Amino acid sequence: MSAFKQIGAVTGMSIGSLPQRLGSSSVIVVGIAGVVAVVISVLAMATGFKHTLASTGRADRAIVLRGGSDSELASSIERGNVLTILDAREVRRSADGKPVGSAEAVVIVDLPKKSNDAGSNVTIRGVGEKAFELRPEIHITGGRMFRSGLRELIVGAGAQKQFKGLDIGSHLTLRGTDWTIVGAFESGGDAHESELMADGETVLSAYRRNLYQSVVVQLESAQGFAAFKRALTGNPQLSVDVKRERDYYAQQSADLSKVLSFVAYVVGGIMAVGALFGALNTMYSAVSTRSQEIATLRAIGFGSTPVVISVMIEALLLALIGAVIGSALAWIFFNGNAVSTLGANFTQVVFRLTVTPGLVVLGIIWACFIGIIGGLFPAIRAARLPVAAALRAT
């Protein structure tokens, strides 16, 4: 009999007898499903957060902050400097000849979260008149756009879902002034959907402020960035940092992604070790209950390799079932769940947990790894069983 036929026959027998060992086999399946579900869910959180921030901003837009500030909250830019920045040659002009850019006033309002009533910092972004020519990705999905000069707000889809009191028509009191929410917007699932937007001048006057936090501009082309940056940082009147909008937001996700990945790999790693011991247990007991059967096969001429391979295949198969169950659980319970956490600006960023095919593949790799190691040692023991002794054993 060829080696392949032998492997086929032995594996067929071992899998055929699986139902008799349902209890102990389920230990591998459940153990691995747990590991895979935890690893995938935590990484889905990191992926979702990263995705939300990475899809915010575009390569041909730039954000200008005060020198040394790494977030809008810490930054401040004077009115005089706003004009200097917008006048830069690399900034695109609109049909009416004005620069396509927006000086933005970022303030924070404390709103209760829908899920647990906890007060949460939500961003209100006061924007300039060209803000929506600058960000064509923003479109109104309900109600209407705010009117400049009036205390009106539009609310992002993510913020509206996570926080209380943001329905169209409801009122907010900001520093003693009454504001009305007149519309809702979407912007392709990016970080701005966690915010409210209003007219910049009106926000500044309500908060009795005179400083903007940032200036965002549309460049003539993505290649114009270096020249734009040189022009501003070389200007002795300005002390500013210039970043590509995309880089600015991508960098904000770095810290939290790192923490979440750390949690996923450490917690997942420890769980994997636990599941590995469970798998070893199961496979050793599978080998010991089948020791007579294995010895018989050996006695009638089966090689030790097919026996080893059949044990490994059984372990792998169980591990794969576990991986599928674990991925399915993570997918069913968490994929698309909207959650929010503190972003770099000290305000809430709403994002969705995203179970990507890549994560599922990663889960399957983890499962296979546990399955292979969990099967290897018992397989070797099976191959080394002294045939005569095993046959006599009761």
Next chain:
Amino acid sequence: MKFLPLIWAAMWRKRARTIFTILSVATAFLLFGMLQGVIGAFDKAVAGAAADRLTVTSKVSFTEPLPLGYLSQIESVPGVASATYLSWFGTYFQDRKNIVFSFPTEPRTYFAMYPEIKLTAAQFEALVRTRTGAVIGRELAKKYGWKVGSRVPLHSVIWTKPGGSSDWEFDIVGIFDGPANFAQSFYFNHDYFEEARSFGKGKVGWFIVKVQDPNRAGQVSSAIDTRFANSPDETKTQTEKEFTMSFFKQQGDINFIVRAILGAVFFTLLFLTGNTMMQAVRERIPELAVLKTLGFSDTGVLLLVLAESVLLCLVAAALGLALAAAIFPGLKDFIGAVALPGKVVALGIVIAVLLALVTGLPPAMRAKRLNIVDALAGR
């Protein structure tokens, strides 16, 4: 107690299986110890908040500054013993990664409010005398090797001086001991900050109020908020505890995530240990029958099996928790706690016993119901 050797021997009947089971249960308790310890560290920060102290922040958001002029008005609210203030300075030392938690404050009122910060009288006097003076927690001093007399430049991500510089120089005049949540703090004179900052003058981050009677904290809170109602700067007054808690809640539901993970881990475990115990009993049916023949009662056999399960889980839990306690100090940079809280260890042991009873009961019941004749005959 005299049955301990018997239980011990039974546990080690299949050495490999017992070792693997113990190790996998131990990893679960390692996770339990670490995750629960992290939650415990947050809880401790909340518990460390004093009941007689209130924080007064802007109602709009606690990042919004309040006028310093509010201080005298707050002090005049009935029930207020004293008041002080802090601002968020937002600094790092040399590199963005080296965040320093620095706060400008008024030293006389601030350190009177926080007796748990142990600053010597001489160092306190030096701080008051030195315009650019700063006092720092012991941990912070150790981290960067700063000593009394060191001149320390900090870079503020928020505050600039006229001329646009964000670099601020300080002279360390004191190093204090105190509870863990103050060990990384850096305090300096508000006057220096007020004079040198280029914008935002006349405003402070938040006020801290000591009430005369902690039982009246609620009334004092609402009295303060009422005083500033309908002004441009409305306030939100909370106890220090509520303030700390709301701060952690902003991070998203850490508790929920940790509990979900632990739930998954323990469900897996229940399965694994239960399986091991079932197998152990199944293999030993003739032996258990012999025990019964020798005169062990049904309940006695049940207790023997249960005791074995408890022993297995306790050994594993002790191993896992000991490992967690050994690793925990390494997490100091993330969570600021130094030791695994004793409460977590106690809770772990309780859970281990519960786990043992739940997984041990079905096989123990089976052992109890064994019919001697059938069992000996292998039927």
